[in-house]
Amino acid sequence: MKNRKLSSSAAIGVVLCLSFSLISCDTPSRNNTNLAQERILMETGGSAAGDFGPPVGEPIIATLTSAPDVPPPIDRNTPAKLIVNLEVRELEMPISEGVMYTFWTFGGTVPGSFIRVRQGDTIEFHLANHPSSKMPHNIDLHAVTGSGGGASSSFTAPGHESQFTFKALNQGLFVYHCATAPVGMHIANGMYGLILVEPPEGLPPVDREYYVMQGEFYTVGKYREKGHQEFDMQKAIEENATYVLFNGSEGALVGDNALRANVGDTIRLFVGNGGPNLVSSFHVIGEIFDKVFTEGGTHYQENVQTTLVPAGGSAITEFRVEVPGTLVIVDHSIFRAFNKGALGMIKVDGPENLAVYTGKEVDSVYLGDKVKDLTAVAEVATAYSTTGEVTIAQQIAAGEVLFAGTCSVCHQLDGSGLATVFPPLAGADFFLADTTRAIDIALNGLMGPVTVNGQSYDSVMPPMSQLNDDEIANILTYSLNSWGNDGGRVTREDVAERRASTERPPGAAH
Numbered sequence: 193m194k195n196r197k198l199s200s201s202a203a204i205g206v207v208l209c210l211s212f213s214l215i216s217c218d219t220p221s222r223n224n225t226n227l228a229q230e231r232i233l234m235e236t237g238g239s240a241a242g243d244f245g246p247p248v249g250e251p252i253i254a255t256l257t258s259a260p261d262v263p264p265p266i267d268r269n270t271p272a273k274l275i276v277n278l279e280v281r282e283l284e285m286p287i288s289e290g291v292m293y294t295f296w297t298f299g300g301t302v303p304g305s306f307i308r309v310r311q312g313d314t315i316e317f318h319l320a321n322h323p324s325s326k327m328p329h330n331i332d333l334h335a336v337t338g339s340g341g342g343a344s345s346s347f348t349a350p351g352h353e354s355q356f357t358f359k360a361l362n363q364g365l366f367v368y369h370c371a372t373a374p375v376g377m378h379i380a381n382g383m384y385g386l387i388l389v390e391p392p393e394g395l396p397p398v399d400r401e402y403y404v405m406q407g408e409f410y411t412v413g414k415y416r417e418k419g420h421q422e423f424d425m426q427k428a429i430e431e432n433a434t435y436v437l438f439n440g441s442e443g444a445l446v447g448d449n450a451l452r453a454n455v456g457d458t459i460r461l462f463v464g465n466g467g468p469n470l471v472s473s474f475h476v477i478g479e480i481f482d483k484v485f486t487e488g489g490t491h492y493q494e495n496v497q498t499t500l501v502p503a504g505g506s507a508i509t510e511f512r513v514e515v516p517g518t519l520v521i522v523d524h525s526i527f528r529a530f531n532k533g534a535l536g537m538i539k540v541d542g543p544e545n546l547a548v549y550t551g552k553e554v555d556s557v558y559l560g561d562k563v564k565d566l567t568a569v570a571e572v573a574t575a576y577s578t579t580g581e582v583t584i585a586q587q588i589a590a591g592e593v594l595f596a597g598t599c600s601v602c603h604q605l606d607g608s609g610l611a612t613v614f615p616p617l618a619g620a621d622f623f624l625a626d627t628t629r630a631i632d633i634a635l636n637g638l639m640g641p642v643t644v645n646g647q648s649y650d651s652v653m654p655p656m657s658q659l660n661d662d663e664i665a666n667i668l669t670y671s672l673n674s675w676g677n678d679g680g681r682v683t684r685e686d687v688a689e690r691r692a693s694t695e696r697p698p699g700a701a702h
């Protein structure tokens with residue numbers, strides 16, 4: 193296939209030689225080759241396979257970066273020999289607050305190190321597998337023209353290093369991933385990253401470039417279930433993801449880790465999707481992509497709201513930020529954003545531009561507990577995992593954050609409810625009369641007539657069964673000890689017992 197491509201560009205070269213008599217075709221020197229290549233690039237919009245001859249100058253060690261950082265643009269007019277040193281490490285790291293996972297990584301991070309090369313470069317690739325690894329690994333780079341994308345040449349046992357060399361013939365933004373059996377499992381554990389092959393003339397300059405890569409994870413425990421979580425092969429086969437994440441953890445792009453920009457900046461996002469299964473509906477809430485290089489290829493679409501990024505594929509999105517505020521990066525397959533973690537932020541600083549937007553922030557509506565300080569929640573998790581116990585004060589602190597992110601939408605932050613629509617929890621005779629019933633309501637919802645403090649309600653509360661036992665215990669403990677209520681405590685064991693003994697209503701999460 194590549195041969196066909198090469199010979200077709202050779203054919204274009206011949207046509208060019210015939211039609212541009214200023215190129216002398218019978219004595220090919222490097223200059224002429226370059227000139228011919230430039231013609232091809234003009235003719236094809238810059239997408240010609242680029243063998244620009246042998247590398248020029250001393251070998252260069254490639255600068256690799258961890259997400260969200262991107263190596264600096266390449267400032268060279270000639271192809272080089274580039275040495276890439278990438279080390280595989282198997283590391284236990286947080287996947288969410290208080291949740292640990294053993295990731296398999298390229299370069300110690302998920303996604304793996306960003307590699308930036310120039311079209312026509314010759315890349316001498318060194319893949320090392322750290323001695324502490326339990327598994328052999330390899331690498332398949334979609335930027336490679338050659339068997340298995342390098343996979344067959346890079347199989348590397350723990351404590352070993354492999355080397356192979358390839359020429360980056362095609363420009364574009366390419367995914368790389370591990371391709372050791374079981375392939376799905378290696379990818380599901382975080383073994384993917386991006387390699388950018390810049391066109392010879394480089395990419396147009398922008399103010400900020402960032403690296404954002406989606407991938408989903410399959411754990412035995414539920415979403416946000418605390419402690420160490422194992423990979424769940426059956427869930428992976430069923431494509432039933434527990435987490436869908438940008439940059440390998442729920443906190444990777446929120447709060448203090450949000451991407452930053454100033455009003456007026458142009459931003460280029462190198463977006464990848466490692467999968468292993470899901471296709472991303474990549475969207476930035478509050479922005480329109482001025483340009484999207486769909487599928488990481490050469491041509492761009494303009495004025496795009498949401499772009500599809502396939503598993504094992506990429507996209508380059510570019511946009512100028514016009515107003516200050518928080519832009520929210522999501523997979524617009526929206527349950528993934530709010531119930532599986534596919535959420536990130538770009539914080540834009542600078543003066544308002546009221547002509548473009550009046551400036552009322554909607555962060556709280558969109559983000560709920562995501563924007564709140566989650567350290568209280570993490571403290572509870574840590575206390576559980578180290579001592580097996582939490583104090584009531586820790587539960588109340590964590591419960592406050594969780595209540596704000598879930599229940600307050602209806603029952604209000606001060607527990608006062610909304611007359612005739614949402615009953616109060618503050619001083620509520622119904623709530624305070626029976627804690628076990630309150631657990632059931634949080635788990636299974638409530639419908640039909642109820643009377644709270646003499647006022648009757650006949651509405652529906654949906655089941656909050658996306659919350660785990662910890663979370664419900666903390667929310668109820670917080671509610672029992674707030675707004676003048678007379679105290680009490682609900683433990684996660686109490687909730688687990690009710691979860692096991694009451695039936696989930698149809699359609700509720702288990």
Ligand SMILES: [Cu+2]
Binds near residue numbers: 296383
């Ligand atoms: Cu692997």
